[in-house]
Amino acid sequence: MGKLTGNRLSFILFPVILLALFGLCYASEEMITAHALAMHGKPKYGPDFKHFDYVNPDAPKGGTITYSAIGTYDNFHRYAQRGLAAAGSDGLYDTLMTYSEDEIDVSYPLIAEKVAYPLDYTWMIFYLNPRARFQDGEPITSEDVVFSFYKFFNEGVPQFKQIYKDVQNVEALDKSTVRFTLKTGNKESLFSLAGGLKILPKHYWEGRNFSEPHTVVPVGSSAYTIKEFKIGQYVVYERVKDYWAADLPVNRGQNNFDKMRYDYYRDDTVSLEAFKSGEFDIRQENVAKYWAAMYTGSNFDKGYIIKEMIDHEIPQGMQAFVFNTKRPVFSDIRVREAISYALDFEWLNKNLFYNQYARNRSYFSNTPYEAKGLPGKGELAILEAFRGKIPERVFTEEYNPSVTDGTGNIRPQIRKALELFKKAGWEIKDRVLKNTKSGETFRFELMLYSPAMEAVAISLQNNLKKMGIEMNIRQVDTTQFTNRLRERDFDMISEGYSAMPYPSKDLMIIWHSDYIDHTYNTAGVRDPVIDKLAEDISGVQEDEAKLLSYGMAFDRVLQWNFFVIPQWHLGKFRVAYWNKFSRPETRPKYALGINTWWVDSSKAKKLPKRNAAD
Template identity: 40%
Template sequence: MRQVAIGACLLGALLATASEAADVSSVPTVHALPLYGEPALPADFRHFPHANPDAPSGGDLIRAAQGSFDSTNPFIVRGTPASGLTQIYDTLLESNPGEPFTMYGLLAEGIRLDPERRWVEFDLRPEARFHDGEPVDAQDVVFSFETLTTKGQPFYRAYYSDVDSVTAIDSDTVHFDLGDSESRELPLILGQMPILPEHYWRDRDFEAVTRDSLLGSGPYRIAEVDPGRRIVYERVDDYWGSEVPVNVGRHNIGRLIYDYYRDQTVALEAFKAGNLDFRLENSASNWATAYDFPAREQGFVRQLQVHDGQPAGMQAYVMNLRKAKFQDRRVREAITLAFDFPWLNRNLFYDAYARTDSYFENSEMEATGLPSEDELALLKPFRDQLPESVFSEPLPMQQPQEMRPRLRKALELLREAGYEARDGVMIDPENGEPLHVEILLYSTQFERIAQPLLRRLARLGVQGNIRTVDVNQYLNRLRSFDFDMVVGSFPQSLSPGNEQREFWGSEYAERPQSRNLIGLQDPVIDALVDRLIAADSRQALDTAAQALDRVLRWGFYVVPQFHLAAHRIAVWDKFAWQEPFPEYTLDLSAWWVDPEREAVIEDRQRSR
């Protein structure tokens, strides 16, 4: 906690070097930071509403991870990190899964935010400890920020790019000076930063791949590392933060185990055999047909469909603009028109999905119809740089469902782009090369979904193939942008912000391992992202997102796929939870193992 006894002169001198902001002492200390409005929970709340403070602790949760891993450091560019590693680290603040975006104190027990949002301070809890017993102090926060933004993945530099400086005022108080970007979410996302132990890393190479059981301060520690096969986390019995309100009733399960499978079919069979406890099912076909087995029929396995209140985001075939063949918008639109979602949904998905149109699907941020007056105010300054269709036509995904008129239009677009059909193959007359696309995958499970797109493209004379590689090779090619098309995902929250720069920003187009998979370098999109980040009200945020969504959709940079506004969960019936589930985020940390039901499941397994 910040010491009130520090003299006014000393405090003023410290802050003069850190900020030109108003007197810190005049800013109230609060327990939570909402993006807009007021926090839903009062300062004296005891636990999140969906958490059970009387939940027992213990038991195991075993789940599948896909592919392989060779690193226990999830923050660096090198290596393939294991699943679940962030569970060993605490953050300054913790989000409430029952609110759109409000952060409550975890390592920080008090927060002071300048009314003009030029700086933010966090008071650390004096009882906070790393797993080796060393205190978590303000210098660890400074070290974490500087290390992640200089040695970590590009994401961190993008996420925290508007921080001017960070200063340890004393051992328990850290001060961040914020830039002039007007980023409303910046103080909140600083609270999401994992805090690393400076004393642990002092004599270690942070950027080197390691399989060590790294040191954290969170509710779990690494207990076992079997590279490429399994990683086990054990609950920290003397965890310093167990009584902090955001943790009460959470982190109950004794061991979290991730077993690695290269084939999802094998992982499903392992679940049926009882070797896995939990499965997030992403296949509509499996959900409809694969759970007809004795344990499910006898009530030992449950299937849950839990509502997801977050925007669906965009899952799509991503076209790589770094490849010359994708630089013509007409070619990209033609490829988009060849995607036959109704056929896929009917024949492969049991009509379980909805077509994704928007980058902010299932939210107020989704663009609809023609631009509103507020959207036009953002878009008109760029009229000469945008297609006229952005202003005058309905959104592009509102196309005929029948494939014949879609393919006819796609053929016209390819011809307009200069391609010629020779012996049934689309040829670029400038170089004599056929138009060919390769879809890069790391799982055979997606091949059956990609093949129909290639068949439709073949009808247009566009050649194509699928290349399925192992996870490590896939990640290496993704990092270096060595692909034509991949299945990419751009997840969105109800409060999008700084992460949009890395999704779409020009400065990340050529930065290895950035999330700008498309390779976008468009000053209009950069400007709209800045307006979104600077939005000072919910209405302004929605309008900026709608304008950005509209421009992205008219660019035809991706082939949108499909979504389901729910989580499909299959689970052996030894777990319990408190309902209703939180409105916005699935929180498995609030689940626990029911000892009696666990005993029943174990008896069944032994008797088989």
């Protein structure tokens, strides 16, 4: 063996010296080394846990589960700035850590085997599992983590710049150690990196345009890869047999299907009939009428298909008709409130929904952050600074959507609506609502992509007609809906605001005026008060008392601005499935948990022959 030259010796010693210096730099800081990250409270599972409580660690592997998807797809790149990605393609990449489904925002080791951070939350070190591999066998290194962050930040869809705006620097300390440094300490920003950043293979994505659709099967890092597809019609994912993380505690008893298939259908009605005839395996139903009246037939009678309602504890978001407030006709808060009187929920619930639903009233339903009653001391301390800039009723009334008697008679609501319209400069002439200055007729379009909403839309349309308003209903396919949403070419849509277990920095993307031209700020809100509240919420994530007050205050301001007409929610999963599955006795609190189910061959043998594979 030859002698080490000075240069070669320096090359070998430099990393050792660097790490030694690194240790000295942080020795003076109180540092936490952890196996799990909990945004609020403490992790349920300790460092030596073997598996989550809601799995069967000995679940058999095998078989196929077939799902349905609506519309079409044209690529496999979930994070492109245009195009429609295939269903399931967001699951091709693992994250540094992964969330449990019986806790809220608690993550456990996946690609990273542990973390370290200081009490001021200004940085975090991830120690990667040396066994971690991409699907082509290449090791997952700290360079891949650094590359992934900057690829998402520089070339991903615009919201990534908001999500990661607090990050100052990402650096590889050695092959398996990576450090994220924030501009200022922020617990939420720091912890979200663990479960939110998908890890991409640098050797695959380097030199490829991340912002463009991708029709080549990519190299992933998760338990499944794309096996077979026909663009726009179906896609099949196959379990990676040598997946390096299969036996990690976070994966034990999960990823049990050998294959997952998604078949595409033109619309939801066609999809339902296909399910009943055995074309695919499982379906979650969102339409009460369908659930009550259409899940019938011999396959149900014989027990081939199981129809079940499964309880959960998931926080509820806000499903609603959303106004595009950038449209001049919806810029006046009085107009938006007036139109909200046209939705007769009590009649809909009785006649269309079989009394299955509860009315939405909050953006944080089923959480402590839902604004109820009048503002308390903590809220008032926040809201007083905005008095005169927010609706006065924020201080004096509890918000609740209009309630009818359920008979279809909404005359009291029409009277209130017409009073508001008059104050806003609109009056009825010859049964038509017109602007008192311009003579303009009040008309707008409701854009839908699901036929399931048509009966609701017609009820709304009929009630608006009684107010002199012409609302046209436009049914479009998912491609056109997505494109028009991106271009903000709509008056009103039916949309769901995702449930949040607590008010997070994601509120910036949904409500801040910086995102007024992006699809996430669906209502097109530009309001300095809402901007400030969203910004402040990002800064109080570590103070649970302040976060509670800010969350309720934010909810209250949104409620009284009438950006949406609240619809309804159901605190259960409606699920129908072909009787070929078994599942653990314990269910996750905050998910349906299909990933923990498995194909039970003894049950599958009893089913009639059908097109869906078992």
